[in-house]
Amino acid sequence: MTGSVVVPASLLDEAGDALLADRAADGDARAFAVLVRRHSGMLRAYARRVLGSNAASDDVVQEALITAWRQLPELRDRAAVRGWLIRIVGRKAIDVLRAQRPAVDIDDHDAPAPEGGGPEGVAGANALAGSLDEALRTLPEAQRRAWTLRELGGLGYDEIATDLGLPVSTVRGLLARARTGLIQRMDGWR
Incomplete structure (x- = not known):
């Protein structure tokens, strides 16, 4: 340097x-x-x-x-x-x-069929995930970050406020608006 x-x-x-x-x-x-x-x-x-x-x-x-x-x-x-x-x-x-993960010999294990109805369940889950991704992209950046930290990261309001450098009240507002926006955009999946 x-x-x-x-x-x-x-x-x-x-x-x-x-x-x-x-x-x-x-x-x-x-x-x-x-x-x-x-x-x-x-x-x-x-x-x-x-x-x-x-x-x-x-x-x-x-x-x-x-x-x-x-x-x-x-x-x-x-x-x-x-x-x-x-x-x-x-x-x-x-x-x-x-x-x-312990090593398991594949010959000693018969995997159960996946839950969710086979290909139709997988296709439905993929479509839902795609719709959620699209809905998240429409949110403003601050709302998307707060929602991701809360729902995917499992952080509490105080932790999110610290990570984003915002007051807890602002984080609560961001999350409320993000949830409202996602509910409106994901209404067809109810």
Whole structure:
């Protein structure tokens, strides 16, 4: 980081992901810390969704961030740092699941038929998931983030408020509006 310009912390907080990733790749720990604060809530929510455990998800996110710090100079598209971080968390979470699952010989196990009525059930579930994804995309960013952290991440109102840097009352309002919007858009699935 020889010869780099020192940037005040307040300006780093307002910088885009690409600039922060560039600076972090050059060894700027403060820029990396801003990236971590900005995306850690989503990373934890994603890890919880994959693992179903708070303790394991925190460990996975920590390991992923260590890996990210080491591999950041290799990232070509630094504007895509958020997706890259999510992929690292996903790979680490899958590694944890694989390590926890005992090996079963396939010849000793006859898998039960999936619940949900076979192909029709799978098609219906896929259609529902697609409709929910579409409905979520129509929500404003703040509502979508709050809803994702609450419903997929399992975070409480206080945790969401901390992650998003908002008052709890604002989080409650965002979630209420997100739920109302989703109910209206998903009415055909009732």
